[in-house]
Each structure stands twice: as C-alpha cells, then as structure tokens.
Amino acid sequence: MLKFIKMTANTKKYLFLSLVVLFTTSIFSQENLNNYLEIAANNNPALKAKFNDYMAAMEKVPQVGTLPDPTFAFGYFIQPVETRVGPQRANFNLMQSFPWFGLLSAKEDVATEMAKAMYEDFENTKSNIFFEVKTAYYNYYFIEKAIEITKENIEILQVFKRLSLVKIEAGNASIVDELRVELELNDLENQLELFLDTKDVLRIKFNNLLNGEAVSEILVPDVLWQEEIPLEQLNMLDEIYTSNHQIKSIEHKLNAFLNQEIVAKKEGLPKFTVGVNYTIVGENPMSTASDNGKDVFLFPSVGVKIPLYRKKYKALIKEAQYRQEAEISRKEDKKNTLSSVYENTYKDFNDGDRRIALNLRQSEIAKKVLDILIVSYSTNSKDFEEVLRIERQLLKYELEHQKALTDKNAAAAFMDYLIGQ
Template identity: 50%
Template sequence: MKSNCRINIKSFKSIALIKGMGSILLKGMLLLFVSFSPLPASAQHDLDKYMQVAAENNPGLKASFNEYMAALETVPQVRSLPDPQVMFGYFINPVETRNGPMNFKIAASQMFPWFGTLRAKGDVATEAAKAKYEMFLESKAKLFNEVRSTYFNLYFTNAAIAVTTDNLELLSSLQRLALIKVEAGMSSLVDEYRIEMEIGDLENQLALLRDKLLAQQVMFNKLLNRGGQEQISLPDTLWDEGLPYTKATIRDSILTQNHQLLSLDMQQEALQYKQEAARKEGMPKIMLGLDYTIIGKGANNMSGKDALVLPQVGITIPLYRNKYRSMINEVVYQQTAKANEKLNKSNVLETVFEGGWKDFQDADRRITLNQNQAKLARMSIDLLETEYSNSGKNFEEILRMERKLLMYRLELEKARSDKQAAVSFINYLMGK
C-alpha cells in the first residue's frame, strides 16, 4: 500500500502559529513524512526507524528548516508601516507671541505607502517563504534518498561478505577433496596449489569488503548524525519492490510534484507580486503629522496655554520615473529568467528520470538473469565435483565454475541493491 501525504501551505494566515511551533513543527512534519514510507511491512521497520532518526537529527535538514522559518519572519516585517517620527524642538531664545513665549514644540508624523503596497510586499515575502518551504521538502526527500541508497549499499557489501565466505567454504571442501586425490595419486599437487591461490585471492577480497563495510557504516551513521560505529540492522535478503506506476505516470508526477519545480513556481508567484509592488512604489506616499507648540507664561497669558496645534499633511512626488520603470523592467527580466530556469530544470529532470528508469529496468533483468546463471553454475559444479572425485579430471574447470558462481551470486545481490536504489531515486524525483 502506498500513501501520499504532503503538507501544502496555500495560505499564510496562521504564520504566527507556525513560527511559534519551532522545532516541534519540524519533528512533527518529518515523522509524518517517514510514517508513509512505501516499503513492505516486513522490511519497513528498520529502514523507517533510520529515516526517522535522520529526519530528527540531520544538521543539514535542520538548517534548511531554519531557513524556512527565517523566511516566515520577513512577512510581518514588510507588511508593517514605516516607523513614525517624533521630533522635539527647544527654543533657546523663546519667540514671543501675544500669548506668551514659545518654549518648545513636539512634532509627530507617520508615512503611509500607497494603497495596497504593503499587501503586495507581504505577498512577495509569503511566496518566497513558500519557496523556502518547498526547498526544505526537497532537502528532506534528498536526505531520505541518501539514507536509503547508503542502506542498500551496506546491504550489498554485507551480502558480498556472506557470499564470499560461503565460496571460501566451498573451496575448503574442494581443497580437502583435492588432497585426497593427490594422496591417491589420481591428481597433481598443482591442483592443491591452485586452490591455495584461489583461497588467498578470496581472503584478500573478503578483507577489502570488510574494510568497505566499516567505511559505509560510518557514512550511514553520519547521515543520522550519530556515532560512526553504531550497529546497523540489515536484512538477509533484500526485498524486491517495484514501481506501481507506469513510466508516463511517473514522468507526469515528477513534473507536477518535484519540490525543485514547485519552489520555482512559488518564486514565479513572488515575482508577480513583486512587479505589482514595484508599480505601487511609483505612486505617491502620504504623510500625516501634528505639531504641538508649548506656550509659556506671558504678560497677557498668566497661566500659559497651548497656543498652537498644527495638523500636517504631506505627499511625496515620484518625480524621477526612470527609477520606477527600471524596477518594473528588472522584475520582468527576472520573470523571464525564472521561466527559462524552470523549463531547463524540467528538461534536466526528464533526462535524469530516463537514466533512473533505465537503471531500474536493467537491474530487474539482471536479477532474473543472475538467479538462473547461479543455479546453472551450482548444478555444473556438483556434476564436475562428482566427475573429479571419480576420475581426478577437469579440476581447472571446477575452479572456473567456482569463480563463475561467485560472480553470479555477487551480481545477483548487486542487482537487488541497484533496483531498490533506482526505485528510491525515482521516488525522490517525485518528491517522496
């Protein structure tokens, strides 16, 4: 069963609530994404657990989420009015009036942008924050793909160690048979030397695989931001999961759900609002103010009184139009660039998807091929060993088939790993 669960923020009316949730929101969203993993139930638990740990602890993903939260903070900033101005003036030499001397005055003013300017700027910031949110989802999908891919590489290396160990046991049993034939005079001592050489090569290969497993283990644990030597649970046989959709359906899903493309859509929306804001910037701004002059005691004003309250209204005249035309033209060029960027990204994703689909199909064919080849090689070895035990002949052919069997078994496990890595990558392209 496959479930799709995406959080799509269509409106930022609840921005204050989202900002207040902080890391709780991050953990909640990531756990939600992990819980809808499409893996089979028998193998889902371990990998789901690792993906959950990575979602909670990976510093790169946390950084992406904090960038999104920082983008949310710009919305109330751009939607706010400019700070009001308050001025205080003191008359060093008081100006005498018929009501008394003017001692000091207080003035306050507030500038108001043209109608709709703040809303347009707020919409720009909102769409920019949505774009950051999509990039956070892109970081999440990329991290999960890295976790899955590294897990499959770990599986293959671990399986290769098991296969090589099994092959060493087969060679050891053949070595015992060769010694018997040498002692009976039915075979040359060269046969025993050949086996010694084969065993030495495999032991060296086994040591290399174990070193590789340790390096991959560190890589995997660092994706989870934990100690490099932490144990990792791996299945004995990797599951064989396919793709439940047709090629055309997957391509359409990539073009509509890929987070990089969705982020570009949000950036294009932001540019539309930015163009509107640029137009409104070219409109007049209105200033409202008030002057309050304090009158001291004078000959005709024994108690003193406020002699002057002066309301003020001002307007800025956007006289230099070239600046505002350039602002609008800048946005138009940015819109064209962003449209071309999205088209280029769509083309790249389609090309990359074709490569991923080829890898998936190839790995699926190799699974069937190597299963059959390994079965035939095993049957051939049984026949050759029986013939060798009776006549002491075809020993070199036994060794050749042993190498073939090892190769087919390793290729089978590699094909299983490659197939699931291709499935994971295609799911990543679809934003999962």
C-alpha cells in the same frame, strides 16, 4: 535422473511457515529502514540548516508588511518666539508615513513566496537525504551479503583443497590442483578483506547521515525486498513535473517576482504622511486675549511625497520582469533535465529487474553444473580447472544477483526523490 518430491502435510506446513517468516522479516526490515529515515529527518545537520533558513525567511514577512516607524521631534526655543497669546517655549511633532494602498500587502506576498521557495528547498534536501539513507542502507545490505557469500565460497574452496590433497596422496591428482585452489583462496581472502574495509566505511557514512554514533550497527534483512514503481511511465513523468520540490521552488520564486513587479509599480506612486503638532505657549502678561498662554494643538498635518525621478522605478519594474523570464526559463530547463534523469533512472530500474531474474537463473544452473563437475572430479580426477571456473562463475552470479537487488531498489528510491517523497 529427476526426483519428484511428494508434498506431505509437514512439507506444506514447512513451506508455509518459511514464507510467513520471509514476509515478516521483510516487513520488519522495512520498518527498520523507516525508523532510520525518521532519525535522519530529526538529526541530520544539513536538514536542520535548511529548516532554519526557511524559518528565517518566514520572519521576513512581518518585517516588510509593517508601516515605517513614526517620527517624533521635539524643539525647544532658547529664545522664545513671542506671539499674541504668549511666547512659544517648546514644540512637539509626531509624523506617520503611509505608502500607497496595497504596497505593504504586495511586499508581504513577495516575502511569503520566497519563504515558500525556501521551504521547498528544505523539502528537496529532506527527499535527497532520504534517498542517500536508502541507498546507503541498500549498499550496506549488499556488502553484508557479499561478505557472507565470499565466506561461503572460501569454505567451498577449502573443501576442494582437502579433496585435492586426498587425491594427490592417493596418486590420482597433480599438486597443480592444490596450487590452483591456493590461488583462488588468496584472491577470495583478499576480496573479503576489501569487503570488510568497505563495510566499515559504509557504516560510518550511514551513521553520519543519521548524525549518530559511528559504531552503531545497522540492521539489514536476510533477503532484500524489491521496491516497485507504482505509476506508468508517462504518469510518473507528469507526477514529477507536478510534485518535484525543485520545480515547486522555482514556481514560488516566479510568483515572488510577479509580486515584486507590483511592488515596483506601487513604489512609484505617491506616499502620504499624517502628523500632529503640539506647541507649549507661555502667558503674555501684556495680553488680555481669552486664549492667552494656551498651548496650541494642530491636527492633522498632511504631507505627500511625490516620486518625480521615474528612472529608478522603471528600472525596478524591468528588473522584476527579467527575473520572471529567468525563472520561466529555469523551470523549462529543470523539466528537461528531470525528464532525462527520469528516463535514465527508469532504464536502471528495468535493468535491475532483468538482472535479478537473470542472475538467479544463472546461479541455479551454475550450482547444478558445479555439483556434476565435483562428482566427476571425485571419480576420475578430471575437469578440476573447470570446477574452479564454474565456482568463480557461481560466486559472480550470486554477487551480481544481490547487486541487482540493491540497484533496483536504489533506482526506485531515486524515483521517490524525483517526485518529492
């Protein structure tokens, strides 16, 4: 018989407050997860290593964009060289080399693009760590719910056991009913121990991602919220191609090798040197010249370095061109891989969404069937095996419902990773 409940003012108020509490709990739980992500961003050692790699690459820019060090030479004449104006006693020479115009800026562009590629590697590592933290968080939520659901089912089986004992004492049931309950209890208690051990492993893994204390407790919600994918399927794939950090890293490397070709061409052009020369001259007592004993200052002296052996520079140009072709092919391969991964993740997301609704419906039906079977067993001692079978199904549906929630959110988290969030 169906029962219709009249919605009184108190009932409406209770439902409203329940929804407010559920919504507030979800918001607070997402804030907890965001806090964990912030801790991971600040503390994770793998992320720190990638950031230091990027900072080191940035320091390469001023190194390659600076003129070569000047050359200073000093010569002392043990046997002074006699000249008309006096003996030359010592000689000072300062030379500065200058590459072809634009070579240093091209080298800076190469180093800058490679540093940008390292930065995208850092961002990709951060996105991957965020995905791992989210997935570990969702899995920890699932194991908490699995423990809770399993304990509730153990309590239900304890009720079944007491009910069967009462009926056995009354001569209305067989001892087989009690033994069947014992079998189910043993399986559930063993499963519970496994869940408890898994919880410890997941807690340690989660805290290692945050580089925190392994004993720290993890705050998870009573009911896990459901993440959604904000864009249409084709738009999401376009966003991945545009925003994925691995593709961005490849693009920066491609730009670096384009500039490397420019560097190779300019390396094959002449280089110039400009210098000054200062000679210390002693006085010649036999000379009456006006510049007698006057030091000699020569400015400027100019030299040209001509790269005659072209094989080396041609090879440098070809090397840069081959590397460009390699990055172009690598980018195309990465896009193909990301497309396949995206389609599979999108399938997992939709599957999780379907399983959430399915297992929720199945749980509700199984609860109704179980209530009916319990009443039937209480009155005529029949269908006890069916009671246990439906109870097992109910446990399965409840666990599958929670697993579907975590799988859907994990798929959404991987989508975030693919688009570089």
